[in-house]
Amino acid sequence: MTQPRSEFLKTVIDRGFLHQCTDLEALDAAAMSGRIAAYIGFDCTADSLHVGNLVSIMMLRWLQRTGHRPIVLMGGGTTKVGDPSGKDEVRKLLSETDIARNMAGIKLAFAKFLSFGQGKTDAVMVNNADWLDRLEYIPFLREYGRHFSVNRMLGLDSVKLRLEREQPLTFLEFNYMILQAYDFLELARRQGCVLQMGGSDQWGNIVGGVDLGRRIEDRALFGLTTPLITTASGAKMGKTAQGAVWLNDDRLPAYDYWQFWRNTEDSDVGRFLRLFTELPLAEIDRLEKLRGQELNEAKKTLANAATALCHGEAAARDAAETARKTFEEGGLAEGLPTVTFAAAQFAQGIEAFRVVVEAGLAKSNGEARRLIRQGGVRLNDAVMTDEMQKITHRDLGAGGTLKISVGGKRHALVRIGLPA
RNA sequence: GGAGGGGUGGCCGAGUGGCUAAAGGCAGCAGACUGUAAAUCUGCCGACGUACGUCUACGUAGGUUCGAAUCCUACCCCCUCCA
Numbered sequence: 167m168t169q170p171r172s173e174f175l176k177t178v179i180d181r182g183f184l185h186q187c188t189d190l191e192a193l194d195a196a197a198m199s200g201r202i203a204a205y206i207g208f209d210c211t212a213d214s215l216h217v218g219n220l221v222s223i224m225m226l227r228w229l230q231r232t233g234h235r236p237i238v239l240m241g242g243g244t245t246k247v248g249d250p251s252g253k254d255e256v257r258k259l260l261s262e263t264d265i266a267r268n269m270a271g272i273k274l275a276f277a278k279f280l281s282f283g284q285g286k287t288d289a290v291m292v293n294n295a296d297w298l299d300r301l302e303y304i305p306f307l308r309e310y311g312r313h314f315s316v317n318r319m320l321g322l323d324s325v326k327l328r329l330e331r332e333q334p335l336t337f338l339e340f341n342y343m344i345l346q347a348y349d350f351l352e353l354a355r356r357q358g359c360v361l362q363m364g365g366s367d368q369w370g371n372i373v374g375g376v377d378l379g380r381r382i383e384d385r386a387l388f389g390l391t392t393p394l395i396t397t398a399s400g401a402k403m404g405k406t407a408q409g410a411v412w413l414n415d416d417r418l419p420a421y422d423y424w425q426f427w428r429n430t431e432d433s434d435v436g437r438f439l440r441l442f443t444e445l446p447l448a449e450i451d452r453l454e455k456l457r458g459q460e461l462n463e464a465k466k467t468l469a470n471a472a473t474a475l476c477h478g479e480a481a482a483r484d485a486a487e488t489a490r491k492t493f494e495e496g497g498l499a500e501g502l503p504t505v506t507f508a509a510a511q512f513a514q515g516i517e518a519f520r521v522v523v524e525a526g527l528a529k530s531n532g533e534a535r536r537l538i539r540q541g542g543v544r545l546n547d548a549v550m551t552d553e554m555q556k557i558t559h560r561d562l563g564a565g566g567t568l569k570i571s572v573g574g575k576r577h578a579l580v581r582i583g584l585p586a
Numbered sequence: 587g588g589a590g591g592g593g594u595g596g597c598c599g600a601g602u603g604g605c606u607a608a609a610g611g612c613a614g615c616a617g618a619c620u621g622u623a624a625a626u627c628u629g630c631c632g633a634c635g636u637a638c639g640u641c642u643a644c645g646u647a648g649g650u651u652c653g654a655a656u657c658c659u660a661c662c663c664c665c666u667c668c669a
Binding site: 192232255274425428429430431432435455458459460461465489492493494517528530531532533536537539540541542543552553554572574576 | 589615616617620621622623624627629630631633634637
């Protein structure tokens with residue numbers, strides 16, 4: 167199509183958020199003619215969202231920034247069914263209490279990215295359990311079930327994949343797309359919602375809703391999907407040593423979140439800046455042209471901006487400052503993870519490997535020992551060789567603190583604690 | 587309900603009585619090289635003990651055996667086909 171005219175679509179396309187759209191021109195016209203409401207659904211399968219969800223969240227944020235109304239749909243109802251998309255195996259059934267707890271955790275993140283309230287472009291949050299829980303089987307089947315063709319559903323990737331691999335697909339899961347389609351219609355009725363967005367794996371489910379709206383009420387609904395974001399090396403984004411990169415700081419501290427972005431691969435920097443920050447495109451063009459070591463500046467900018475969005479400006483500044491002191495000055499920085507030992511323990515001396523474990527830099531004594539033997543541990547930047555070396559008062563620098571490091575990136579502080 | 591197949595370490599996946607803490611791959615960690623990047627090479631990769639060692643582990647619970655992931659029994663779960 168020709169260039170979109172609406173602010174919303176222009177932004178979405180220029181920044182790399184668009185994968186597929188059911189009718190880009192008509193959607194563009196709708197967005198030009200006034201405020202639209204759009205939604206994305208999030209199932210409550212974990213108690214925090216992670217960076218894999220960030221593309222969707224940023225979509226809603228841009229929607230709001232360009233004058234439209236975002237709807238966050240919590241899948242309190244659909245989580246009980248389980249989305250087969252992109253899954254090789256049947257999902258475990260989650261209990262109602264699990265779902266409620268997960269929903270509470272997920273809400274925390276949205277409060278940071280969107281502004282909620284009663285205003286015209288304020289975001290709203292709804293829970294599909296509100297209507298799905300009340301559905302009656304036979305009436306639902308007669309009214310909505312007849313609009314779904316099993317022939318077509320069998321062709322959907324989410325279903326086809328399972329069948330081709332001869333993996334089980336339960337009837338429960340098979341119904342997921344019907345419920346998601348119904349959600350869209352319900353939101354259109356309740357909130358005047360005309361657009362559903364989501365990851366590319368949601369295409370089939372989204373189109374199902376668009377079709378249902380047309381068939382039942384002749385509504386013009388739109389679907390738009392975002393690309394699956396992988397790193398340049400092809401890995402699914404958002405894994406670290408500890409696991410997923412969570413958005414909630416009780417699952418992943420802001421400092422580690424910052425580090426995640428700081429360690430972006432060179433070839434991903436420009437793309438990530440466009441997707442995960444709100445820096446002007448001209449600025450991003452400049453940053454991604456930096457070469458070699460200079461590109462590290464762009465990575466810091468990325469880390470600062472992304473962390474500020476998720477954890478706030480102050481947390482981003484702290485993380486950046488901690489990183490600067492630690493990596494660029496090789497010094498001690500407040501803000502690193504800290505362990506304390508009693509003065510009496512220092513007096514006796516503590517075996518080095520125990521300190522490494524206590525600092526959370528190794529999972530077991532054996533691992534800590536191996537790390538030290540392999541020359542992977544440094545005490546105040548001096549490589550350690552003896553895992554039995556005693557850490558004592560003498561190792562504490564000014565301020566009564568010492569730094570212990572594993573590898574180039576993981577650091578912790580050790581200091582004297584108050585007598586227990 | 588019937589017949590058959592299967593449950594092994596974070597994941598995939600070998601292994602059908604001792605040589606198996608369990609091949610191989612992936613993921614991960616460390617070292618070298620660097621730019622807190624990527625790629626490459628090297629080493630590590632159940633827990634505990636400074637090594638020889640001990641313990642825990644192959645769906646669960648028992649049993650056979652000097653010795654079991656491997657054999658037997660019961661149970662649980664999953665898959666395929668048939669009804």
